[in-house]
Amino acid sequence: MDVVKRKPYFKIMFFILIVLNLYVEVNTLSYSSTQVKPMVTLEEKIWIAGDGDVSHYRIPLLTYTPQKNLLAMAEARKYDTSDAGSKFLAIRRSNDKGYSWKPQQFIENDGSIFDGISLGSVVVDDELGNIFIVFSRCNHYEKCNISSLYYVKSEDDGYTWNKPVNMSVQIGTKAFAAGPGYGIQLKNSKYKGRLLVCGHGTLEGDGMFCLISDDHGNKWRYGGMLKSIPYNKPKVSGDFIPDECQPLEMPDGTVIVNIRNQGKYHCHCRIIAKSADGGDTFLLDDVYFDENLIDPTVAAGALIQNGVMFFSNPMSTTHRVNMTLHWSHDFGKTWNYTLNIWPNPSGYSTMTAIPGLEDSVYILYEKGIVATYESLSFVKISLYP
Missing domain, CATH: 1.20.5 (Single alpha-helices involved in coiled-coils or other helix-helix interfaces)
Structure with a gap:
């Protein structure tokens, strides 16, 4: 019963x-x-000018790893702040979501070459568990005249790196500066598995250009592009000059690229390009200017996490100051939310998130009191109260 x-x-x-x-x-x-209610819950300078007998650190890259760790990369500029000077490719690792960082490693050294290493993009192949860092040499044509593009690859979560592979054998020697930021592996379309790395050219031959690999990084080719106007001609202020850029994949498989507006054409804001075919083409009809993302011409961070689009840059029309996180609930149609991270000198920034850990995003940015290149600072942003 x-x-x-x-x-x-x-x-x-x-x-x-x-x-x-x-x-x-x-x-x-x-x-x-x-x-989403972002707030800064951790900040630490992980590179400071003068560390390791290096003059300055610039061009931050940041990525998750297949084993859910973090890798930070930078140009370690040996003697001064010059873009064209001699450098190391520096890397630091965190195995605890950014709370502590291993000592830096120099995984590439261009010796005393003038116009040496220029970073660059990092891209994770989630299907095979490999990480690529793409960088160039002689990208500024100062005291050298042949540009070349390389990658190094890690097959063990970023602990060790293979010898550099010269990609110029496949794509030619047109100057191509990847990113700076991260490349993407497409996941939401018939191009699933494709690796896409976007960047820019020289100032005269500038524009946004994308490289594509459909075989996990063994072969690369040029995909879509958005050339400057006038192309391969001297430029003046106000010309249409797409430059440093960050690609993203939308939930419907559309690729968008958030681009530095070098000539301040139309506005002191960002250029947005779209591709419906996995980065193979970018039609002018689909190019627009996001006037809500005011910008002093700089490399900026962008990321989609949990259906929210994030963007980081120094929020100013004229100076690299006021590092700010922006976020949008409609994938960039409107930007109604901002969080100030640092009100003083701040320059390039990049963003990442760790797949499966959806409560945080991470930013690495150039930070200073007097000048933007005094340090590279890592920030953890908690997304929910």
Whole structure:
């Protein structure tokens, strides 16, 4: 009799548990997409000018790794702040989500070559678990006349790196400066698995150009581009000059590229280009200017996390100051939210997030008191209160 009496009770409890579980799932999804309230919960300077007998550190790159760790990369400029000077490719690692960092390693050294290493993009192949760092040499044509593009690859979560591979054998020697930022592996379209790295050219032959690999980085080719106007001609202020850039993949598989507006054409703001074919083409009809993202011409960070689009840059029309995080709930149609990270000199920035850990995004940016190149600072942004 006791068993018979308890059956309805168990059925009712089981039904209640199902309802509660559905309620939690629905509210968790709503919470993730609409209740983002970013706040800085950690900041640390992980490179400071003069560290390791290096003059300055610039051009921050930041990525997650296949084993859910973090890697930070930078140009270690040996003697001064010059873009064209001799450099190391510096890298630091965090195995605890940015709370501590291993000592830096120099994984490339251009010796005393003038116009040496220029970073660059980092791209993770999630399908095979490999990491690529793309960099160039002689990108400024100062005291050298042949530009070349390389990558180094890690197959063990970034602990060791293979010897550099010269990509120019496949794509030619047109000057191509990747990023700076990260490349992407497409996941939401028929081009699933494709690696896409976007960058820019020289100032005269400038524009946004993308490289594509459909075989996990063994072969590369040029894909879509958005050339400057006038192309391969001397430039003046006000010309259309797409420059440093960050690609993103939208949930529907569309690729968008957030681009530095070097000539301040139309506005002191960002250029946005779109591709419906996995980065193979970018039509002029789909190019627009995001006037809400005011910008002093700089490399900026962009990221999509939990259905929210994020953007980081020095929020100013004229000076590299006021590092700010922006976010949008409609994938960049409107930007109604900002968080100030640093009000003083601040320059290039980049962003990443660790797949599966959806409560945070991470920024690495150039930070200073007097000048932007005094340090590279790592920031953890918690997304939910």
